[in-house]
Amino acid sequence: MEKLYDVAIVGGGVAGLFAAYELSTYGFGRLRIAVIEMGSGNPFRTCPMLNLKKLARDRECVLCRPCHVMSGVGGAITFSSGTMNLRPDVGGDLDKLLGSWEEAEKLIQYVDSILVKFGAPDNVYTMDYDQASELERLAAKAGAKFVPTPQRLIGSENMPKVIANIVDYLKSREVAIHDYTEVLDIEPIGEKIKIKTTKGDIISKYVIIAPGRVGAEWFSQLARKRGIDVEPGPLDIGVRVEVPAYVTEPITKIVRDPKIIMYTKSYDDKARTFCTNPNGLVVEERYPDDSVGVNGESFATIKSKNTNFALLVTVRLTDPFEDTVAYGKSIARLATKLGGGKPIIQRFGDLEAGRRSTWSRIERSVVDPTLKSVTPGDIAMAYPYRVVVNIIEALKRLDIIMPGVASQQTLLYAPEIKFYSIRARVTRELETNIKNVFVAGDGAGLSRGMNVAAATGVIASRSILNREGIDIEKY
Template identity: 30%
Template sequence: MKIAIIGFGAAAIGFIEKIKDSEHEIHVFEKSKDIYSSSISGIRADGKLFVSKEMGGDIEVDIELQEKLVEYYISKTSDRKFERGSSFTNHEFYNKFYAKGFQPILSEFFHLGTDQLKQILYTIYKDFKTYKNIHFHFNADIEGVTMLTGKVLLNNKKAFDKVVIAVGRSGHKLIQTIINEFPEAVTDNTKVDMGVRFELPNHIVEELNEEMYEFKVKYKSKTGYMVRTFCNNPSGFVVTENYGDFATVNGHSKLKTKSTNTNFAILTTVKLTHPFDDPIGYGSHIAKLSNLLAGKRKVILQTYKNFKSSKRTKNLYRVEPTLERESYILGDINLAFPRRIAESIIDFVENLNSVIPGVANDDNLLYAPEIKFYSNKLSNDKFEDLKFIGDCSGGTRSIIYATAHGWLMAEDIIKNVL
């Protein structure tokens, strides 16, 4: 069978690794000009490999396969160098959070580091290139697919028996084109995660930062909304993220330069029902409203005390923002956020303060908006010859889950055909 895979990221790697020894002819179409310049994602920056049943994606991937895929990536390093850690495997911490109504997220992690990823990716590519049935096509931006009986055309030209779309989040344009043409492919698009980046002095969360690399908890707030932490950055920095027509906040940490603050996202999952069908539109409008108040490409910064009392922040006290001065304005996030989201965040922080005293200090900082868009959930049952794997399918959000999705899809194809 002649199979096209669109995009060469984590999902494609899992797919090709599993199918490479079969008889199938595999063509990989990647829009970047070569293996070194493909779009930025976790297999090109950072490379944290998580093993967890509770995070990384909504598809079912057993721990055995996750561990096997972690070992696959580690085996591609030149000298098996990586950092290792875990979250909430310490019972004392787990119990402390659990007792206050939090759901601690258990995970093991393996950190490869940005510095090694280029070489790992190249080693994988070089291995695939040795297979006669695998053909790479770079500079190949796929803009659309056409379905004919028993065949799928790419860009209205090349015909394949099966097309597997693995374009990640950076391939949203192609996904939107496919959805416009085949709306029945979408099974769910009702969710968006809205919230703030929270920043506080390191010493308040020191014990937690020492105990685990990434502290992830979920909490069902009194509003009924699920609230979660995401992307904890000890000694880190807050940055803005430019989406073209609006700006949001994010956080990161550097290997050498350290700040005296820790930042993490506090996100509320907003899940709406029929006739709502535009979570990206909803999130973007709130982001634009925040930017409108803050000034073009700026975000709003507010102290926790002022956030609680809906007053504009005019002065800061002890906590020095790590976001550069020209990127924010002191203001009132409540003018842009729906009340239910603001109340969910306050309930979360107050409750977190009962586990980590000092989290709810008046002068801790909130930056808004932080938004995580979910990809539309796409069906793999609707079309025989057109499949979606990895983040673009809406089913995964991590390197290991995306790689596993590709692996499992290849396994299915092999089983059904042989």
Template identity: 40%
Template sequence: MSPNYDVVILGCGEAGIFAAYELTHLHPGLKVLALDQGQDIYHRSCPIVAGKVKECIHCPVCHTMCGFGGAGAFSDGKFNFTTQFGGWLTDFIEPKEVMDLIDYVDSINVAHGATTQCFSTATPEAKALERRALAYDLHLLQARCKHLGTENNLRILTNIYEGLRDKLEFRFNTEVTHIAQADGGYRLTTASGEEISCRYLIAAPGRSGAEWFSNQCKELGLELLNNQVDIGVRVELPASVFEHITDVVYESKLVYRTKQYGDQVRTFCMNPYGHVVAENVEGINTVNGHSYADPALRSENTNFALLVSNRFTKPFNEPYRYGKHVASLSNMLAGGVLVQRFGDLVGGRRTNEHRMSKSFVRPTLTAAVPGDLSLTLPKRQLDNIIEMIYQLDKIAPGTANYDTLLYGAEVKFYSARLQLSAELETALPGFFAAGDGAGVTRGLAQAGASGVQAARAVVRRMG
């Protein structure tokens, strides 16, 4: 029996979107279906962001994580031109080809309204900052970066959606429950019991579908490598503390190896004049950050994540579950996201509402509950974070101030990684994997690039 569709794209996050764009651009005659359990770009509305509630109400499908645009839709839209971070595409593809793919994705964004302004670490000011950081054993990773802005990122995605919606079939609010090989291709079963067949499958499940996708791959007999999770906190402090850094490179990726344990700690997702936000990862409240391009929407604070990388060895094989468990402890104590002043943490005191009221730094996530991070994060990770804060204080005096705020927990889940070809094809013919949820990338740039790579491979097969 002939497949119902030439190609099915599983997930409408960044990887799925650019796979759809490339397929319809290179081969307009293909019959393509894109599925997502969330809403289209016009109907995604988190009750917290909309101001209807202060705390996560655990919607059946998280509007922040699912739908057209994926988890990146409500991010502040950092687009990094680099292979040093943001994914592992260079494990499969030559670095120059990866950069060409990233530039191509950027050109599509620009055509749909993205800025052309870039921040670079190659300027004299950035090089001086790099030298100063090295004096304290802090390593500034090199990359060009665009800041699209939370509001502009949504506008770009809306423009792309409008350009795609008539060129392929989208089905939103559609949960896929099972993937199986069938009839020279693949058969997907939805929660409603419908069966959808295709010749080629591009799986781009996104962060919200990572654990589900891992289980599907195991059932299909695909070998997985799954041994890493990053656990940490989100730091919030006056924007002036990091202004001399963010004005030069905006997204400063600083990496440090602690002296106490020899573990790697890094800054991540820097949001100058930004806002700390909560997000729901499969029922667990974690913390993240946003930053707007419009000055009228900015705050007086800067926030960024401090993450400790954890790699596990056999027999342990559930880092995703481990990370969710750590985050769930703060949920248990605070009913959501927990916040503590740095001075209280190092002094062994719980931050309470009275102490928080005396803080010079006002939290932008007002729903966060004052508490004690030492009761939620493992001691090793917490020791690493404290050491990193004191180290950052040497290049950004004020980082270790008493009233610097720490929100927890911030957990970055690294999805199970598959054995893939240079075309991002799995061991099963015609089955491709792309994006963050498939363990291939970690960020907008490489996620979009991976979608393009998989789509081009399909088009080559189709002729």
């Protein structure tokens, strides 16, 4: 039997959850709302507790209960460090999307307040003028740009609890959550939209497509099938860098997650740091196609002796091949094969020398890897030459800002690929060319981080509320 709703949200990640929050808060009693989530947040991911318990000396796992409460909802952000960047131009271009810096900044603050409401620690990291100026000067010496960004650290042990609290709230507002349910197709039928899933059909008046990064390839295929207007999007491909915490401490004690951007001399490609985790862990991600990737986490209460961060190179493709998702997936699959089903680990010195790493070389390093389920190898065998050259140059230039980061013993993990998909062409309300079909978040190419992903979910839901004659200003 078909299930009937007013709004169906495809994806239970941060964009989808914030869309559901906004709709259920202001449309309670008037709108029937559903969230459809395939459960990717990440049921395919290796549990980081294997490392965490060792560090925590076998104390009780802090994530298990929230994981069970969520039942698959939450998306990739659930097990991240939960760093909320409080700028609209970091993690996306919200100011350009809205056409107003002030409006975008106000929306970011609103999203942040919701996270605090549901249990995010009330701790915002900021820096004073002198600190920011010093980091800007250091970055300038390296031919790079430092972007000062206020940040809220939620922490990897707190993020699942925040998500679980949001899910509990949605259920209290009668939002139907269809977890572990895969959407196979979305088809407009007259004035309604039919959503075909692995557990039956759903009929809705409005649809918000928010599949997250793991659903980027799925969205690309759906767009082609259903004629959703899109444009080529970028691909970020790079490595997860791991160094002793004392190497980055002069910078991370000022700003936990420094945003440093540069353009390489070799190819004039954009390279940037992303998701820095002081005293954190490198963790494995495993995707539905069984390819692997790496990410980083940091906990408020449990510390390692290392710091890790992503060093990403932005790749753009042009005619005749514009599908960055397919290109990135091919690289991820090749890296997975070369690693024997595990991520590849390599010393920076070995990458520079053009040789693969071995366990004996890695064990002589001053850096003890926090991710053990890896295969020593040669990242250059999986990555394009251009990307490898950019990574080597960028790491050496970062050494000017953080001396020691380009040590021969620095550890690199791959693949670290951020899929932002093709970018949907949308109105200011985030509606696609198909009537009443909206998009939000990373998977639709509208964001590159939690802050802007959540904001796009709010924008899409407010557009629907407005169409239904619900004035949120009255609340």
